[in-house]
Amino acid sequence: MGPTAPVIDAGLSKYDPLGRILCFDRFDSTTHGWTELIGNYNGRGDLGTVDEHMRDFRPPQLSSCSFFDVGTHGTLSGNYALKLATRAHRGHTATGIRRLTMAGRGLVRIEAYFAFKAEATVGRELPASVAWDGNRHPSEAQFGAFTVATDICADNGVRYHNVIRYQNTNLAGEMTQQWMYPVVPEPTPRDHQEGKFALPYAADFTAPDPDDWRYFDEPLELCVNEVPTKINWHYLRWDIDTRTRSNVELRLNDRVMDMRDVPVPVYPDRYSTLDNLLNFYFSVRTHADIRNFLFLDSVLISVDW
Amino acid sequence: MTMRSTMTAVLERAALVNDELATEPYELPWAQEARFFVQAHELAGTLELTTEISPDGLTWCPADVPQVRVETPGMTSWLVTGFGQWLRVRCRVSGDEAPAARLRIYLVGKS
Numbered sequence: 001m002g003p004t005a006p007v008i009d010a011g012l013s014k015y016d017p018l019g020r021i022l023c024f025d026r027f028d029s030t031t032h033g034w035t036e037l038i039g040n041y042n043g044r045g046d047l048g049t050v051d052e053h054m055r056d057f058r059p060p061q062l063s064s065c066s067f068f069d070v071g072t073h074g075t076l077s078g079n080y081a082l083k084l085a086t087r088a089h090r091g092h093t094a095t096g097i098r099r100l101t102m103a104g105r106g107l108v109r110i111e112a113y114f115a116f117k118a119e120a121t122v123g124r125e126l127p128a129s130v131a132w133d134g135n136r137h138p139s140e141a142q143f144g145a146f147t148v149a150t151d152i153c154a155d156n157g158v159r160y161h162n163v164i165r166y167q168n169t170n171l172a173g174e175m176t177q178q179w180m181y182p183v184v185p186e187p188t189p190r191d192h193q194e195g196k197f198a199l200p201y202a203a204d205f206t207a208p209d210p211d212d213w214r215y216f217d218e219p220l221e222l223c224v225n226e227v228p229t230k231i232n233w234h235y236l237r238w239d240i241d242t243r244t245r246s247n248v249e250l251r252l253n254d255r256v257m258d259m260r261d262v263p264v265p266v267y268p269d270r271y272s273t274l275d276n277l278l279n280f281y282f283s284v285r286t287h288a289d290i291r292n293f294l295f296l297d298s299v300l301i302s303v304d305w
Numbered sequence: 306m307t308m309r310s311t312m313t314a315v316l317e318r319a320a321l322v323n324d325e326l327a328t329e330p331y332e333l334p335w336a337q338e339a340r341f342f343v344q345a346h347e348l349a350g351t352l353e354l355t356t357e358i359s360p361d362g363l364t365w366c367p368a369d370v371p372q373v374r375v376e377t378p379g380m381t382s383w384l385v386t387g388f389g390q391w392l393r394v395r396c397r398v399s400g401d402e403a404p405a406a407r408l409r410i411y412l413v414g415k416s
Binding site for chain 1: 307310312314315316318319329330331332333334335360361362363364390
């Protein structure tokens with residue numbers, strides 16, 4: 001046998017982790033802790049007590065990214081991606097959540113390679129604000145938004161969410177292609193129990209009122225590549241600081257966005273049973289009666305503590 | 306030898322079926338076998354459960370699995386193998402008057 005080639009971890013080398021890696025999830029075996037989110041329920045396990053807008057976030061799937069026209073597309077790192085799929089119901093959201101706790105405070109970095117698509121329409125057409133011209137395709141305007149967010153609670157029950165959302169279209173289906181953040185914390189089941197809100201099915205669980213969202217940075221076109229069955233993987237890197245409860249920086253491919261002025265709303269009241277909570281979720285929301293998909297090739301979470 | 310992978314998805318939690326319901330497309334390309342568990346919390350009439358498969362998640366046909374008939378509330382289960390990539394179950398309830406089923410549906414895949 002000849003000399004051994006140097007071992008290069010092709011999986012890790014495409015990432016840029018901080019000093020301590022908490023998890024590096026490739027989806028060639030299981031969902032690696034990314035699970036469906038569901039609202040809270042009573043002591044009898046009666047799922048009828050789950051908030052209507054938090055009862056149907058759909059189970060994540062392991063997908064080979066196969067399509068009606070080309071068969072199996074495959075992923076960036078292997079055979080399978082984690083796939084979040086909405087129902088074909090306007091406003092419906094699918095989620096995948098990962099639950100950790102914090103052993104320190106400081107910088108936290110989440111990185112991912114992802115792709116997003118609306119489901120292909122075959123033998124039928126849906127209304128869209130974009131017409132097919134051989135390059136552009138109605139499908140690009142049939143994808144709503146995807147969100148990356150945290151759920152963090154520490155220091156005697158102080159709870160907050162860092163949230164970034166890429167809004168591809170607004171609720172009218174018009175292309176917007178902008179990053180957004182909410183100025184209010186997510187309504188919780190306890191808020192509902194206390195009579196502060198009651199949201200309908202398919203409400204936006206992260207922040208239900210569109211007026212509570214703000215754009216940041218300039219519009220950003222991503223590589224949706226012409227038709228609903230081509231998958232191009234995008235790199236996302238997002239830094240937050242749990243010492244200061246703040247956003248730091250978002251990078252999407254070659255666009256770097258300073259997020260230090262993007263606020264992180266804190267709940268006015270305190271929460272129990274969540275000490276050192278460190279959750280992350282990805283979600284995808286359709287703005288039309290068509291399934292929307294978010295594919296995650298891999299995810300890496302690292303910290304500086 | 307690597308340990309086998311398994312994964313459970315809850316396809317429906319309390320779906321009310323008065324006529325027919327097909328579950329959302331679910332991909333299990335990695336799984337050699339799968340098992341549906343259908344729990345009828347309430348049932349008036351007869352429930353017929355047909356396993357369906359698809360190559361693209363868009364167009365469906367029956368799998369090579371016998372139809373399952375349920376006449377009373379409770380849990381029923383069946384095995385599916387050699388199904389390809391996508392799976393769903395079509396649930397049809399029928400009866401003389403006001404047929405209805407309240408269903409929780411699990412799909413378990415195993416490599």
